[in-house]
Amino acid sequence: MTVTDPTMVAGPRKAPPLALGTALWRLLRDIVLLAVAMLGVSWVFREILANATSAVNVEESFTTVIADTMIFTLPFALVIVTALRSRSLLKNRRGLIIGITMLVALAVQTISVGQQALTQTGAYGTQTSVQFTTEQADEGVLVTAIEAGGAAEQAGILVGDVITAIRRDVVDKAALDTAILQSDDGAVLRFRLLRDGEEQQIPVTVTSISGVNTTSIYMGYVALFVTAILALAIPFGWIPYVLLISFLMPLFLGYAWLIIATFSQRTEGLLPVDTTGNFGGLTLDNWSFLSGQMGARNQLDIWGVTLNSAMIAVVMTVIVLLVASMAGYALSRMNFPGRRGFLSMTLILHSFPAVTLLIPIFIVLQNIGHIPLIGDLFGFNTIGGVALIMVAFELPLGIWLMKGFFDGISWDMERSAMIDGATRWRTFFEIILPQIRPGLLALGIFSFLGGWNTYLIPATFMVGTRTSNLPVLIRDLTGEMQPVNWNQVAAVGLYQLIPILLLFVFAQEYLLNIYAGGTKGSS
Amino acid sequence: MQVDIQNLTKKFGNVVAVDSLNLDIKSGEFVAFLGPSGCGKTTTLLMVAGIYKPTDGIMRFGDVVVNQLQPRERNIGMVFQSYALYPHMTAYSNIAYPLKLKGISKNEQNIRVQRVADVMGIGHLLDRRPSQLSGGQQQRVALGRALVKEPDLLLFDEPLSNLDARLRLTMRGEIKHLQRDLGITSIYVTHDQIEALTMADRIAVMNQGKLEAFDTPEGLYERPKTLFIAGFVGNPPMNFVDVEVSQNGAGPVATNNDLKTHFTIDQVEKVLAHKGPVTMGIRPEDIVVDDGSDIRGEVYLVEPLGRDDLIDVRIGDTRMLALSDPKLKIQPGDTVGLRFNPERLQFYDPQTNQSLVW
Numbered sequence: 001m002t003v004t005d006p007t008m009v010a011g012p013r014k015a016p017p018l019a020l021g022t023a024l025w026r027l028l029r030d031i032v033l034l035a036v037a038m039l040g041v042s043w044v045f046r047e048i049l050a051n052a053t054s055a056v057n058v059e060e061s062f063t064t065v066i067a068d069t070m071i072f073t074l075p076f077a078l079v080i081v082t083a084l085r086s087r088s089l090l091k092n093r094r095g096l097i098i099g100i101t102m103l104v105a106l107a108v109q110t111i112s113v114g115q116q117a118l119t120q121t122g123a124y125g126t127q128t129s130v131q132f133t134t135e136q137a138d139e140g141v142l143v144t145a146i147e148a149g150g151a152a153e154q155a156g157i158l159v160g161d162v163i164t165a166i167r168r169d170v171v172d173k174a175a176l177d178t179a180i181l182q183s184d185d186g187a188v189l190r191f192r193l194l195r196d197g198e199e200q201q202i203p204v205t206v207t208s209i210s211g212v213n214t215t216s217i218y219m220g221y222v223a224l225f226v227t228a229i230l231a232l233a234i235p236f237g238w239i240p241y242v243l244l245i246s247f248l249m250p251l252f253l254g255y256a257w258l259i260i261a262t263f264s265q266r267t268e269g270l271l272p273v274d275t276t277g278n279f280g281g282l283t284l285d286n287w288s289f290l291s292g293q294m295g296a297r298n299q300l301d302i303w304g305v306t307l308n309s310a311m312i313a314v315v316m317t318v319i320v321l322l323v324a325s326m327a328g329y330a331l332s333r334m335n336f337p338g339r340r341g342f343l344s345m346t347l348i349l350h351s352f353p354a355v356t357l358l359i360p361i362f363i364v365l366q367n368i369g370h371i372p373l374i375g376d377l378f379g380f381n382t383i384g385g386v387a388l389i390m391v392a393f394e395l396p397l398g399i400w401l402m403k404g405f406f407d408g409i410s411w412d413m414e415r416s417a418m419i420d421g422a423t424r425w426r427t428f429f430e431i432i433l434p435q436i437r438p439g440l441l442a443l444g445i446f447s448f449l450g451g452w453n454t455y456l457i458p459a460t461f462m463v464g465t466r467t468s469n470l471p472v473l474i475r476d477l478t479g480e481m482q483p484v485n486w487n488q489v490a491a492v493g494l495y496q497l498i499p500i501l502l503l504f505v506f507a508q509e510y511l512l513n514i515y516a517g518g519t520k521g522s523s
Numbered sequence: 524m525q526v527d528i529q530n531l532t533k534k535f536g537n538v539v540a541v542d543s544l545n546l547d548i549k550s551g552e553f554v555a556f557l558g559p560s561g562c563g564k565t566t567t568l569l570m571v572a573g574i575y576k577p578t579d580g581i582m583r584f585g586d587v588v589v590n591q592l593q594p595r596e597r598n599i600g601m602v603f604q605s606y607a608l609y610p611h612m613t614a615y616s617n618i619a620y621p622l623k624l625k626g627i628s629k630n631e632q633n634i635r636v637q638r639v640a641d642v643m644g645i646g647h648l649l650d651r652r653p654s655q656l657s658g659g660q661q662q663r664v665a666l667g668r669a670l671v672k673e674p675d676l677l678l679f680d681e682p683l684s685n686l687d688a689r690l691r692l693t694m695r696g697e698i699k700h701l702q703r704d705l706g707i708t709s710i711y712v713t714h715d716q717i718e719a720l721t722m723a724d725r726i727a728v729m730n731q732g733k734l735e736a737f738d739t740p741e742g743l744y745e746r747p748k749t750l751f752i753a754g755f756v757g758n759p760p761m762n763f764v765d766v767e768v769s770q771n772g773a774g775p776v777a778t779n780n781d782l783k784t785h786f787t788i789d790q791v792e793k794v795l796a797h798k799g800p801v802t803m804g805i806r807p808e809d810i811v812v813d814d815g816s817d818i819r820g821e822v823y824l825v826e827p828l829g830r831d832d833l834i835d836v837r838i839g840d841t842r843m844l845a846l847s848d849p850k851l852k853i854q855p856g857d858t859v860g861l862r863f864n865p866e867r868l869q870f871y872d873p874q875t876n877q878s879l880v881w
Binding site for chain 1: 572610
């Protein structure tokens with residue numbers, strides 16, 4: 001026997017490595033295709049769709065945003081695709097893979113810079129300037145050089161002047177540069193400066209010059225090379241996670257902002273800042289509503305509102321679970337006249353949007369309100385009434401959900417229990433219900449969240465001076481009559497989120513747990 | 524406890540699932556309900572259990588008419604095909620559940636569960652959940668749960684169908700042994716004739732809601748009362764040939780276009796008295812390969828069964844399954860001679876499907 005090629009014997013056969021020429025050709029093809037596709041999409045959105053939608057007259061229209069996003073992400077997409085494709089096409093030629101990727105990164109950025117230079121956009125765009133250079137000094141901003149014939153020279157600024165303020169606003173170098181860049185062409189800035197220890201005020205006319213923002217060009221190169229290195233280094237298995245995380249990032253950032261905002265006076269992006277715009281400004285003021293103080297003016301019964309929210313949620317959960325589980329059981333297990341009709345009717349009821357029923361419900365609640373005793377609990381403008389309506393809206397879904405869970409339990413289970421000596425009720429409570437615990441929990445959580453977060457029904461049916469529940473309170477906070485304190489809104493929102501977060505932390509194990517059955521064949 | 528079933532009928536809408544069934548099960552007897560899927564055997568069992576209410580007929584446990592009794596009032600134990608163990612309870616709680624429902628004290632429960640568990644050999648598994656048990660162990664727990672309340676009647680609904688072949692063999696022996704030891708009247712539903720033949724004292728063969736026969740395993744096998752039983756019981760199945768019977772010089776003879784065979788069974792005269800064609804049945808093991816025979820055919824297929832080869836022989840238009848000695852090394856395409864054991868032939872009226880020799 002001759003020695004066989006080990007690759008032919010062991011393991012699944014892998015495709016033979018591609019010839020270098022073929023691999024490079026495919027790589028080139030993919031890169032070009034991607035570039036053409038993205039540029040094409042961008043062009044279509046900018047030139048065709050933008051014109052078609054121009055009647056809407058939105059300044060920053062949806063279509064331009066997409067077109068710009070395409071252009072902005074194109075270099076990154078090209079580099080990433082080059083890295084990933086060359087890794088899979090060229091397999092073990094590591095030097096070549098890195099070389100090609102780096103080359104593409106270099107080329108793409110160079111082309112992009114060249115294009116900006118030609119069209120005088122991006123880093124090559126015009127910017128406003130007073131044509132001097134400065135550096136930060138102890139007393140203020142020290143002028144170190146002045147361009148001949150420039151705006152600063154014309155205004156009479158000399159090397160060695162120390163700029164302290166623009167009008168009355170004290171500036172450092174960063175603020176000064178920002179102020180100049182943000183001025184319009186021809187605007188006049190009144191510099192307050194120290195010359196030989198004397199304070200002077202000199203107006204300078206800002207002019208527009210075409211300049212090169214070299215920093216942004218270098219940053220572009222750096223960003224692309226970092227991207228290339230990351231794309232070359234990450235294991236293929238991580239790619240799904242990287243994609244997932246990048247898509248979920250807005251959500252994470254949103255929650256991060258929510259939490260940060262509640263403890264800050266203001267926020268600059270995700271950074272907490274104080275009223276003057278400096279980092280800091282952490283405060284618990286936004287949470288003062290917990291003590292019943294809403295801002296400086298309003299008193300508020302926060303615990304009453306919370307209790308209302310909780311009561312709607314709890315009453316709803318209890319009733320929905322009780323009724324839906326029993327109705328679901330009956331529909332799944334028993335045969336009675338009108339069963340099919342009942343099933344289809346609940347399905348139709350489920351698809352009714354609440355808004356369409358507001359007025360009929362109002363009439364119903366009003367009439368309930370006229371019934372002695374019951375009316376005080378479940379009539380118009382009561383928590384009970386709101387809970388009743390919410391239960392009615394939740395029940396169809398709940399019944400169907402429960403029926404589905406009961407359908408999944410074998411008849412043998414019940415027969416067995418009844419032969420063992422249980423009554424039908426005992427079978428239901430001791431044998432069947434425990435087996436659909438995940439379903440009960442899911443429905444319970446749905447109902448609780450539905451009741452806790454409900455806005456439309458309490459906002460409509462609990463009116464007047466009584467504050468109803470937390471969502472309605474948040475709506476009231478964003479009313480038009482006063483400036484909105486968004487950080488306080490965030491705090492109330494986070495407060496409303498707390499029980500939900502707790503619920504998920506403790507219940508997710510149950511929700512994720514697929515209940516292992518004792519019946520053969522059920523997994 | 525004896526079980527007496529008279530004219531038991533169950534209809535679902537217009538469908539007759541069980542059609543006036545009569546059965547008399549003796550105390551301590553092990554009875555199997557055998558039949559193909561949908562023949563009504565499980566429906567009958569569920570009526571005995573009290574899950575279904577009979578449309579018509581009377582069921583007696585001992586002297587008591589149980590038609591209107593709830594399952595829990597019947598003192599029966601049942602083992603299901605799916606085992607139907609309660610997944611949220613441990614094996615112990617599963618077995619103890621019937622006792623708990625009876626209101627028996629915790630101490631007594633404990634004693635009885637332990638006793639049953641020891642009998643079933645699952646004493647060390649009692650704190651496990653059903654999902655942590657193997658199929659065979661689940662089966663034992665289910666059996667323990669059925670036995671723990673010391674039922675008057677034990678019902679089995681295809682309890683071994685979900686086990687692998689080897690375990691099925693073991694459990695078969697154990698269930699039979701247990702039933703004999705405890706002397707509990709038992710009804711065992713199965714579509715597997717081997718189970719029925721090996722375990723039961725008597726077998727009720729059902730077909731399309733009707734009782735075809737209620738007889739001992741030997742009786743069913745040796746003297747099948749109807750064509751259905753003859754074809755259903757026994758593996759490989761009995762061969763059937765349409766023949767004319769007549770008397771010639773050498774004795775009674777059965778003939779058709781393809782073959783001719785003498786027969787010497789009891790009650791020959793009943794067969795000969797029948798006018799017109801009859802269906803003759805012969806089991807594969809009663810056919811001998813004999814090249815001296817006049818009945819010759821071509822071998823179409825050979826299936827090695829280990830001890831024997833099952834050969835499928837075409838004699839003209841007639842197909843015959845026969846068992847042959849593997850040493851003969853019969854190949855498809857060979858021409859072989861077949862001889863029928865003249866004492867082992869069965870005859871049926873093709874109109875009524877009833878045996879002519881009963």
